[in-house]
Amino acid sequence: MPDCYNGRNMGLVSRSLxxxxxxxxECLRCGRCCAGPEEGYVWVSRExxxxxxxxxxxxxxDFRNRYVRRVGWRHSLVERPDNKDCxxxxxxxxxxxxxxxxxxxxxxxxxxxxxxxNLKSPAAWSLAAQRCPGIxxxxxxxxxxxxxxxxxxxx
Numbered sequence: 001m002p003d004c005y006n007g008r009n010m011g012l013v014s015r016s017l018x019x020x021x022x023x024x025x026e027c028l029r030c031g032r033c034c035a036g037p038e039e040g041y042v043w044v045s046r047e048x049x050x051x052x053x054x055x056x057x058x059x060x061x062d063f064r065n066r067y068v069r070r071v072g073w074r075h076s077l078v079e080r081p082d083n084k085d086c087x088x089x090x091x092x093x094x095x096x097x098x099x100x101x102x103x104x105x106x107x108x109x110x111x112x113x114x115x116x117x118n119l120k121s122p123a124a125w126s127l128a129a130q131r132c133p134g135i136x137x138x139x140x141x142x143x144x145x146x147x148x149x150x151x152x153x154x155x
Contacts, residue, residue, distance in 0.1 A: 018122055019146060025113055026138020031097030032131050033112050036084025041076040044068065048106045049075065055104045077106070107152045114141070114149035 044052070053063035067087055068075050078087050088100040099105055108115075113135055118128040129135035141149075 017119075017143070019119060019125070020143050022140045022142050023114075023125070023146060024136050024138055024140045026134045028134045028137070029096040029098070030133055031085075031089055031091065032133075034086040034089040034097065034099070034109075036079070039079065039084050041071060041074075042086055042106055043108050044075050044077055044106045048104070051104045052101050052106075055101060111149040111153040114146045115153050116150055119146070119150055 049064060049068060050060055052067075053060040056063065058066075067078055069078050079085060080087055080089075086099075088105075090098045090100055092098045099109070113125075113128050113132055118124055125135065
């Protein structure tokens with residue numbers, strides 16, 4: 001489905017999309033969105049790489065060498081080789097996930113689960129919910145909020 005969302009046609013578009021009435025999501029800090037077992041990609045822009053490097057107190061070149069891999073013409077954060085978890089995924093003493101770069105996490109992380117592939121259909125949303133127990137729970141996010149997040153992700 002083409003992305004017809006823009007300010008002029010918002011009313012028409014919002015009535016035509018299956019999530020026009022909003023969707024519920026509450027992060028339960030399970031960490032499944034950041035964990036393997038399959039290989040995945042956390043796409044990062046130049047600006048995000050610079051922000052994360054600064055947050056970690058590293059030179060950008062050192063950060064790139066240690067934590068970034070090139071995938072075609074894009075860049076992704078590396079994963080832990082043993083389990084394919086995001087390199088920055090940690091767990092606290094209570095077993096809740098804790099992102100080591102949370103204040104400067106990439107847009108892809110900030111916009112979960114409102115990614116285009118999860119919003120294609122109710123079936124796609126349900127498939128994402130099988131992995132993420134926070135989908136269909138908690139706060140209902142408005143159509144406008146979902147569209148803003150959807151448009152910001154490169155996932």
